[in-house]
Every structure is written in C-alpha cells, then in structure tokens.
Amino acid sequence: MGFDSEEYDVCIIGSGPNGLAAASVLANSGLSVIVLEASDTIGGGLRTKELTLPGFLHDVCSAAHPMGILSPYLKTLPLKEHGLEWIEPEASVAHPLDGEAAVLLKLSLEETAENLGKDKKSYIKLLSPFLKNPEGLLKDALAPLGIPDHPFLLARFGLLGLRPAKSIANSYFKEERAKALFAGCAGHSIFPLEKLLSGALGLLFSLTGHVRSWPVVKGGSQMIAKSMESYLKTLGVKIKTNYKVSNLSQLPKVRAIVFDTSPDQLGSVAGNTLSSSYINRISSYNYGPGVFKMDWALDGPIPWKDPRCLEASTVHVGGTLAEISRSESDVWKGKHSDKPYMLVVQQSQFDPTRAPKGKHTGYAYCHVPSRSTKDLTEILENQIERFAPGFKDRILAKHSMNTSDFYKYNLNYIGGAITGGAADLPQAFLRPIAKINPYTTPNPHIFLCSASTPPGGGVHGMCGYYAAKTILKKINSLKAVQYSK
Template sequence: MDFTSEEYDICIIGSGPNGLAAASVLAGSGLSVLILEASDTIGGGLRTKELTLPGFHHDVCSAAHPMGILSPYLKTLPLEKHGLKWIEPEASVAHPLDGESAVLLKLSLEETAKELGKDKKSYIKLISPFLKNPEGLLSDALAPLGIPKHPFLLARFGLLGLQPAKSLANSWFKEERAKALFAGCAGHAIFPLEKFLSGALGLLFSLTGHVRSWPVVEGGSAMIAKSMESYLKELGVKIKTNYKVSSLAQLPKTKAILFDTSPDQLGSVAGNTLSSSYIQRISSYKYGPGVFKMDWALDGPIPWKDPNCLKASTVHVGGKLSEIAKAESEVWSGKHPDRPYMLVVQQSQFDPTRAPKGKHTGYAYCHVPSGSTKDMTEIIENQIERFAPGFKDGILARHSMNTKDFYSYNLNYVGGAITGGAADLPQAFFRPIARMNPYTTPNPHIYICSASTPPGGGVHGMCGYYAAKAVLKKIHKLKSIRY
C-alpha cells in the first residue's frame, strides 16, 4: 500500500515496545498516528515463535519482564483488558553454585537474606532503603537527565550504582553467595563488572525482585505487543506491517516522524535532512557486545542439581562473582569465554501453554563479541550441564541465533547487541549523543524513540513515552510536510 498520498499527524517507523508506547501517548492526546513496520508482525523484541518443534512456543528475544511489569508508563495502560496476563513465579532469580544450594532472589527481602549467611544484615541494609519508595526510584531512574522527583533517594542510588559492581559486591559482602547473586544481576549490564556504573544494574535488578517477581507472559512475550496493538487500534492508530522504509519519500504527509530504530537506521533513512555534524556524531555510537541465544524443546524440566532453581523464572548461570567478572571482561575485550555468564529463562515452568503436556521449552543466551559468528552451542550446553547434569539427554530439538541472525531478525540489533547500545559512561546518560533533549534531532520534524535513547534497553516503553512527550511540546508549532 502506498501511504504517500495520505496524511497523519505522526508517523512512527518501527513497532518495538518504545514505538508502541509513543503511539499510545500521541494517539491518546488526540493525534492521528501511523506505525510502519518492516516485518510481518509488530513487536521488535516481543515476538514468540515455534522455533524448534510444533507446539513449542519460544520467545525470540525478550523473555522475562521485570521492567515491563514495573514500568511507570506501561502499568498505567489497560493492557490486561486487551489480553495481557503476567505470570509471577515464587522467585525471580535462582543462582546455582558448585557444591552447595542455589541462591534465590525472592519477593521477600527477609527470605532472600536468610540464604546469605553472614551477609544477611548487609544485604538488608543495602536494599531496604530503596524499598520504602521503589516506584519513586524507578520513575526517576527510568527518566532522562533532569530534576528528579525524589532527589535524595536517587542520589543514594547513584552513589552506590556509579561504583563497579565487583567493588560494590566485595565491599558490602563477605561470602560468595551474596556476591554471586549481586554479580548475576549486574551481568545484565553487558559490560565488565570492573567498570563504573555496572553496580547500578546489579542494584536495580536486585531490588526489582523484591517489588514484583520477574514475570513471564502467558502465551509468550508476543502477547505484550498484541495487547498494545489491540489498545492502539481502540485509539484509532493505523498499523502497517511488511513496509520497510528506506527513504522519507515513502512516508505520508506528516508533522512529526519518530524512529524506533538504531541511530544507524535513522542516519540511513533521514540523513539528507539532518546536519552533517549530527550524522557524524551518531555514526560513532557504541552498540557494545552481542549475544548468542539458544532455544530447546525439552522432554522435561531442566534437571538442576538444586531443584529449587525450578521456582525461578530466570536462572543466572555463571558461578562465582570472579567467574562472572572474568567472562564479561573477556567478552568486552573481544574474546569468547569458555565458561560464559548466561541467562536461562524457564517460561514453560510457569506457563503450560508454551509446550505440549509434559514437555518444556528452554531459553538461554550468553554475551559474545560484537559481530561474532562462533557457534557457542557446546559451550552453553556444557555450562548448563555443569549445574544440571543430564540436561543434554532431555533435548528433543534445538535452535540457535548468532549475532548476524539477530541483526537479520531486527536491524536495531547492530552487531547482535540487543539493548540498544552500550550503557557505560557516558552513553548511560547521553544517548545517542549529548543533547539538551536526546529524543530530538536538528530537524524539528524528526525524533528518535528507540532503546538508543534514555533510559536505554528493556521492555518498559519509557524511551517512547518521553520521546512522545518531546513531540507534544513542539507539535503545535509544526506544519505537515511531505518529503
């Protein structure tokens, strides 16, 4: 379909969670909105497919959603009325260790701390101040730089979070159990635990597990996108799939264009309407390491040495703090770890719709250098086997994706990076570049709303929310144009 003869107030290129969130804000303000998506379904990282065998439904990218259920914006939308059902497990995280029981991150701070031996009091002292107003902290932490609503709480978080995760864990804890649990949460940062700011992710993911258990979605992560699509259609938003935009000439007459894309794609499509200095600066944007992911059709649950691991939606596999730190440092320096840090998600353990009766799905990924094509299958399966002997015997079928597969699946995943770009200094605060309003560009009609803007990666929609707010401040001054 040719949209060039039509007219909309807003055109959004890309339909990841941020593009969908932006559309809901703008359409909810009475603007006409068109979403254009290159793939045959919407969702970006929110897709679920039968990747292995019929009846086994695997999340292609995002799987467990701590930031989704806690998102200051998404939780205001009536998505449950449109088919979304969160499933919250008994524990958010299980962290297996050699020769001893696994550590579980449970909703109860006290129950979690009981498992940490001599570090019980230290863990409570570290986490409890943020649980007095976690919603306030998240609203400030998931916002662009500005005047926080809860400055003292955010300052406390910042003073701790700016530290390297390895230093923070070693200074607060004496024993390996608490250190390993914190390291597993910090590993979500996808950069070395010796780097400044890695402590923020460890702290953030640790405390979220005490606010709500990290959920999976009944029917698959695609249901988040489908529920948002249903809500957007109720608001009058028009969505067109299988429509790849390579030029602004393909777009309708519109007042504002939002790119839910990588900075690379923004430059490629709209470069001739933007200043050369802006293009030069976004071209040096750092995307960071990529991932190698595996999905399995399994004959039964993963046979963890400690069956308590089956109580958690997510299992952090990697062993001790020192092992996780070593693996993440190796990835950052361009190496492939022999014992990688991995995220394993057990959706079918809590959602029986994911697999045939009595069977299960398995999901895991590890971090690898950007652009890597190395097959990590054996390394990943050996690492799981280390803590779950007999795992390989239960594999009915497997599916893998390397960094090039991820880039082919979604052009936002440059080099296989799934978080929208490295979140180290200064990109954690200034992304895609340092600018008074990071969602704007030198062209007043063009904006960027992807995970390459603050607050970064994750299924929370906050990048799209704040980008839409930036548009609303300017929309009354903008006239419709056709490129």
C-alpha cells in the first residue's frame, strides 16, 4: 500500500473535476503528479451507475453541465479526442406551470422572450448587455477576487447579481411566466431567493442557456472524468484508486499536497501540520443545506402535460416564483416543503445509450435541511405527477438517496451538501475563510482546490485551475517532504 522510494512533485488527494483539472495544469507545466482516490473509480460527483435496473444508466450526482461545456479551462482541453461527447438539446430549461403552457429557455434570446408575453422586452433588456461578451464575463465570474479582465462588465453583473433573485424578478417582470423562469434558474443557488446574492445565480444560469444549450454527456457524466483520466495519462499523471488517505504518512515524498476535499477532511488528515487558528476557522465553515435525490427506470418518457418539456435537458419543477421562494426559504429554516422546487434532468431523452430501447431514465432532486433523513419519495413523485399526470404509472423501479447516503458516497458532501459550501455572503467570495489566497494553508506544502474554494460548486474545474496556478508560483521554493507517523 505504500510508495517506498517513489517521489513526485505534487500529490493530489481526491479526483473530482477540480483535482483532475489541477493535475492537468501541473502536468502540462512539466511537474510529476500523482492522484489518490479513495473509491474504486475516479470522478467525485462524475459517476454513472445502474442504480435501478440493468441497462438503465443513472448519473449519481451531476447530470446536466452548463458550466462544464462553458468552463474557461475545460474547453481548452482535447477531451473530445479522449471520448467526451456533449449532447446539446433544443432547450436548456423547461418550466411547467399550472393551467398554461410551459416556459422554455432556448438558445435564442428572442425566441425565449417570445414566450414571456408582456415581459418580452424586459427579459431582453435584463440579459442582452451580458450577452455581448459572455465568455469574458464567465471567465471573470469564475475567478477568485482580483483584477478582472472586463471590469465594467463584471461590475454591472455584480451590482445587479448582488440583489435578491425575488427582487430582480419582481422589479423587471410583470407576469408569472418570466418570474417563474428566473426563479427556477436562481434556485440552483440553494439559497433563499429573498437573500442578497441569490440574483447572481439566476442571472448566470439564465445567461448560460443563451450561450450554449445545457448539455448531457453521452454515456453518462462519468465520461467527463474518464476523458480527463485518459488525457492525464498522456501527460504521465499516475492515478491510484482504492487508496483512502487518513494521514499524511501514507503519501509519497512530495513538494506539494493538494486536497480536492472538504475543509473538514483537510483538517482531519492534515490538522497536525496546520495552525490551530486555521483549523478553528475552517471548522466553522457553513456547508449549507443538503439534497434528496430520486432516480427512476421508466417505461417511456415523462408524460408532461406540455410535451414541449421533452425538448429540454432540465425541467425546473416548482411552479410560481412565490412557491419556489417559499420552498427554498423553508429549507434554510429546517423545514421540508410539501411542494418542493425540484431539478429534473432527462438524459435518456437525448442519449439513447442511457436506457434499453423504448425505456427511459428519470432523475430529480430537491433541497432539504442539512443531515435530513426524511424519505421524500412520495412528495417528489407527486410534484412531478402534478405537471405530468401518469408519471407514476411509468415507473418500473426507483432508487433514492438522502443526505446520509450522499455523505457515505462522498465524504465531501457534509450533511448532504453537494456544492462545496453555502454561497452566501461572504462565503461566495471568501471560501473557506477570508484569506488573500484561498488555495493556500498555513503549511507551505499543503493546498486546497475543492469546490470549497473560489469560484465554488459546479463541474467547471476552475477551483483546481486556480489552485494549480498558485502552486506553480511557489513550487520552486518547496523542497520534497516525507511525513512520518
């Protein structure tokens, strides 16, 4: 199990998208890199399994990837040559409403606005300024605090995004359709829509749908990790699975150690090499609410009342702005909603490899209080049935995961939180603690690159990218160390 006389420049603990991104940056710079993964496969939240019946491939965690396809770093890698195939649907989002047609977020800003009645011009007015240079905005938005490349564009986005999502929706829009569409996008923040900064995620996810359609991955989300693994091997990166690191003495001799883990795990493994004040500060890190997730094997597509919902990779199920706002606020008060805001992803609608011919997979989750173990199966199914009568009749088998299941699956998911920590003030910018360089620790050899560092959650690899850039600036001053028990 040991490494004997092996020596590397960098050892990365954890193989989520950020750990893999960090490995590629470092290896491309000529450093020797080893990645250690506790599970039998790499990927973190990028895994796909037969959770229900044979032949039905379900994404265990992340499913649709707007930030993946638009990631300023990942899109520079030759992952297509290593098996990655994005599948882009006609629409990114469908948002069903009671008694009327669903609202669709399509690639065309104008086509989307046409569905919004009196709010057509307001919707275009809200988003069009940011669509003049969306790549530049995303690059700055997905970076740690510093001097942006496009300061005026980012400042305009930041001043608006700082506002509560509910405030933006009510001030820009008159009718429920546009308000609900914006609320569904803002709900990705896992944050009350009445709170400051919740508007930023509403803007960001709305914008991404007008740059590229939110894709699924052919063969499952695991193919992102597999393509990165294939690419890393061409760079000489060594990857070791089934290797759980409990203390630093298990590592080879290295110059730098990078944790693609939660601050909690960083403290557990490396705490005796870090200052007590740093440990105390990261121990109070707020991970936020958890999730309850369902996967279904289905005897056909979801029978939405509005069949146009089948054009979208993601369906925001939650009804009106008021309903979604109440659902997300309840979670932060320790309550479970009877009609929760849900994210439904329809991978098999666009990727026939996910299920046997004529069959489909279903995927949905809602936000719940941290460490909740309440079974919400019936509640989630009723909420889908509300907009897709006959859904329950198509269920062949089902699989559920509560917050405890998520933590057992991945120790990064403290309390069932899947985004690396709450995106509230100040944690949206200063995570895991207020520090000039958030990727460093008091130990000059130890770094953090997980979603608990800027820019936070999502399959974009940018936390790993910026952590690696920090290491490259410091590596020449670091001598190899070997920790003993």
